Amino acid sequence: MSLRSALAVALAVVLTGCSSEPERTEAPISAALESQETGVKILLVGIDGATFAVLDPLLANGELPTFGRLIEQGARAQLLSDRPMKSPALWTTVSTGRDRKQHGVESFTSMVEGSDVPVLANATMRRALTVWDMLGAAGRSVGVVGWWATWPAEPVRGWLVSDRMTRSRWSEWSDGVKQDGLTYPAELADELLPLIVDPLDPPMDEVRKIIDLDASDEAEFRGATRPIRAHGLSVLKFALSTQLTYERITDHMLAKGQPEFAAIFLIANDAVSHNFWHYHQPDRFEGVDPRRLARLAPVVSNVYRRNDDYLASLLGRVDDSTVTIVISDHGFRASGKLPSTGDRKRLRGAFTEEFSEDEDGLEVVTVGQSGIHHPEGIFIASGGPIVAGSSTEATLIDLAPTLLALMGLPVPEDLPGRVLTEIVDPAFLERFPIRTVPSYERLIDRDALRAGADNENDESTLEMLRSLGYIQ
């Protein structure tokens, strides 16, 4: 937290104290944000579109040892999504504990004042506090990588790498790549730039872990200069490069020290599931090309295998007191509709000239989504006080209260979700009983947090807050 944002918190408290709502007796902020030291650190891994429908058969084959270990030693549940299943809205529901009407990030793009084209979902649309805002205000360190709608990066107590740090398919499809506000603190961007994977030149060894490209596919893959909506190879190229970038950045940041709350978002699964599902579940479609099927059947499963490998390396970077939570915003199912040959006019300029000259090549460019969102996502939690073999009924709004309770913060009563107590050791809940506070929204002035994007000495800020009695 910066000095200015600390002042903003202080100011918000003063204003709250002077508020003319006599009926409401607000607890003083010192008591409201008084947190218990549970010793729990959180690692939250968001995998867009992950589903047990793919995980379970692979787990049964012993193919996903890391997912398997987390489930065996922890809790697993379906995580019920919220319709319509637009990922920016859903991931913001996870981070705020509120539905889209409340938090304001409603879809991939929105019309905003001052622009006559739709604007890609971003942090300025979010009207509610995130869990990392709340944790930061209680003095906990946080680190966030690639989470939907976090650009421009807002001040946090720690670091935040926004979802525009890399050229994602969504920013390519929308309003392009932005240069400012990539990270908090701003100087971090320079340090991380060398870690960015160029989507026009992705590491082919990583690509081949996902997909077995024949010569024609490889030419098409290499020739794509931008992601083409519903065109599998180009979308994979950009989404995988995005994920690899955020993995490398997460590894880099964790090597410098694990924040008490860390969150990372992985996108490749969604891109692959949309575009290659007809090879994963060919019996749900009519007319899947058997020759391509023989080669591409494992593509969807390969992303799960790849994510399992990354999870294994990630778990090696966090300490033993960490509760690891792996979630998705929704699952997937077959659309029943095969992709079809694309409109070549629409694709003009989307490939390098070298590839465009190959008329035969362009004829086989196909677009269309064979996989579509399904409301059952995944919830896996393991470590610390999470009970092995436990289960629960969870929805996206339950994440925020559960994270806060595990880290010993009071749970705001104005959040609609609940703490998933069924998965938590009763002895832990006895030792750290769940406490509540009416709301955090009036305790933290987010507008001032945004405006305070400076980088002044954290310790003196905290000292000031302590001396004012706002935190312990």
Ligand SMILES: [Zn+2]
């Ligand atoms: Zn999707």
